[in-house]
Amino acid sequence: MSRLIVVSNRTPGKTVAAGGLAVALRKALSRQEGFWFGWSGKLTENPNAEARFEDIDGLSLATIDLTRDDHHAYYAGFSNSILWPSFHLRLDLATIDSTWYEGYRRVNQQFARALLPLLEPDDVIWVHDYHLIPLASELRLMGARNRIGFYLHIPFPTADALYAIPHHLDLMRDLSRYDLVGMQAKRDVAAFTEFAEHQSPSSLSGDPLRSVDFSRTEVAAFPIGSDPDAFARMAVSSAANKMIKRMERVLNGQKLILGVDRLDYSKGLPQRVEAYEKLLANDARFRRQVHMLQVAPPSRDTIKEYQETSDTLDAMCGRVMGRFAEPDWSPLTYVKRAYGQPSLAGLYRLGRVGLVTPLRDGMNLVAHEYVGSQDPNDPGVLVLSRFAGAAEIFEDAILVNPFDTDETAEALRMALDMPLDERKHRWQTLMASAQKHNVDDWSRSFLERLSPAEQQRTSTRDILYLASVA
Numbered sequence: 134m135s136r137l138i139v140v141s142n143r144t145p146g147k148t149v150a151a152g153g154l155a156v157a158l159r160k161a162l163s164r165q166e167g168f169w170f171g172w173s174g175k176l177t178e179n180p181n182a183e184a185r186f187e188d189i190d191g192l193s194l195a196t197i198d199l200t201r202d203d204h205h206a207y208y209a210g211f212s213n214s215i216l217w218p219s220f221h222l223r224l225d226l227a228t229i230d231s232t233w234y235e236g237y238r239r240v241n242q243q244f245a246r247a248l249l250p251l252l253e254p255d256d257v258i259w260v261h262d263y264h265l266i267p268l269a270s271e272l273r274l275m276g277a278r279n280r281i282g283f284y285l286h287i288p289f290p291t292a293d294a295l296y297a298i299p300h301h302l303d304l305m306r307d308l309s310r311y312d313l314v315g316m317q318a319k320r321d322v323a324a325f326t327e328f329a330e331h332q333s334p335s336s337l338s339g340d341p342l343r344s345v346d347f348s349r350t351e352v353a354a355f356p357i358g359s360d361p362d363a364f365a366r367m368a369v370s371s372a373a374n375k376m377i378k379r380m381e382r383v384l385n386g387q388k389l390i391l392g393v394d395r396l397d398y399s400k401g402l403p404q405r406v407e408a409y410e411k412l413l414a415n416d417a418r419f420r421r422q423v424h425m426l427q428v429a430p431p432s433r434d435t436i437k438e439y440q441e442t443s444d445t446l447d448a449m450c451g452r453v454m455g456r457f458a459e460p461d462w463s464p465l466t467y468v469k470r471a472y473g474q475p476s477l478a479g480l481y482r483l484g485r486v487g488l489v490t491p492l493r494d495g496m497n498l499v500a501h502e503y504v505g506s507q508d509p510n511d512p513g514v515l516v517l518s519r520f521a522g523a524a525e526i527f528e529d530a531i532l533v534n535p536f537d538t539d540e541t542a543e544a545l546r547m548a549l550d551m552p553l554d555e556r557k558h559r560w561q562t563l564m565a566s567a568q569k570h571n572v573d574d575w576s577r578s579f580l581e582r583l584s585p586a587e588q589q590r591t592s593t594r595d596i597l598y599l600a601s602v603a
């Protein structure tokens with residue numbers, strides 16, 4: 134069996150979240166030999182060219198250090214101030230500084246230089262996310278002939294957003310150097326295909342090394358998921374129960390509307406608070422009867438746009454408090470910290486409404502985790518953005534346009550008023566879908582398609598096809 138090499142910006146640390154991506158990839162690495170490659174998290178002025186190996190609980194990690202300048206240009210710069218906002222269709226929040234591209238490219242070259250000597254000819258390489266789009270190109274230029282797959286965790290942009298990205302054609306050419314490109318949703322594959330078909334006629338001619346030719350690259354949707362059965366177990370664990378008891382004391386019978394997100398402008402947090410404000414303004418019977426808890430630990434807070442989102446959210450929450458709070462009732466709590474998965478599972482289970490309203494999201498695992506954690510006899514209701522990849526598989530959620538805060542307020546009303554039978558019926562369908570799209574099957578199906586056996590089958594198919602048209 135060939136070895137598996139997983140590559141991502143960061144390698145997992147000592148503690149990884151149960152039911153998450155890192156656990157699924159660890160499992161894949163326990164089924165076959167291999168290691169996980171990425172940045173060590175260390176910045177140094179003279180990074181060593183060779184990767185360092187270490188073993189964490191049986192998982193083999195190979196890491197490299199980066200210089201401060203390269204890391205800034207690659208991570209905070211090109212990846213998170215250009216690619217992230219553009220891929221999420223927030224060109225207004227992108228900082229188009231094309232000099233960051235050189236740092237982005239340099240770090241990808243550094244990854245490739247350190248990885249290449251560790252490779253054996255039949256190793257299968259699985260590269261993760263937008264930080265590393267050029268990695269296959271760089272490895273191929275250095276002579277690697279391995280099967281290389283890429284998975285994009287965030288949405289693929291529309292053509293005009295892609296055009297706004299400096300060196301976007303290079304990035305498309307880079308994607309064409311992979312054997313398999315996996316995306317979250319059908320909508321992403323459609324956007325990608327439209328761009329690839331639109332671009333290829335003009336770029337097919339000329340130097341084949343520089344062409345954008347996707348004839349050897351398979352592009353398909355592999356919707357990621359969580360481990361809903363693990364969340365179902367965690368939601369009745371003692372840590373979850375402790376959290377539930379703590380919250381029940383405070384709630385005192387009020388229904389909980391719950392939001393859990395990284396603090397990121399793509400998650401639609403100000404719009405969500407505004408929708409809640411409208412619910413309270415439109416329907417006075419909900420005052421004192423509901424409470425909103427938004428958990429949103431800061432992320433990427435060295436980037437200006439993230440600080441601004443945090444300030445906006447502070448102001449919005451203050452406004453709702455000022456408008457509706459009473460000495461003995463507060464309409465919402467906003468917590469800026471991370472919790473362990475069992476405590477989160479407890480919060481999810483207590484949430485009568487799971488409010489998941491990103492403006493755009495690759496998938497959104499919080500939606501999966503919320504569904505997994507519900508009490509089958511008294512489940513809550515998922516209110517979900519149409520613009521999350523999760524909307525393609527969770528049709529029984531109440532789907533909303535998160536930009537339309539009147540619509541979200543009405544969805545909240547429906548969810549809070551929904552009778553038990555309908556809640557159960559909807560939840561059963563959602564849970565079946567979460568189980569069908571669990572994270573283990575996701576990694577298995579991607580790796581099956583990427584495996585050398587699949588390559589064999591594809592080339593046999595090509596030969597048969599060529600024979601049939603000859």
Ligand code: ADQ
Nearest residue numbers: 286357393394395428430470471472494495496497498499
């Ligand atoms: P993210 O943008 O980080 O991921 P999401 O899919 O929601 O978004 O995952 C967030 C994860 O962080 C969840 O597992 C959640 O439990 C955890 N989390 C959030 N708030 C937390 C808190 N306060 N404490 C502890 N844990 C918390 C990117 C893409 C997504 C895609 C994933 C996976 O943007 O669209 O679904 O990758 O592919």
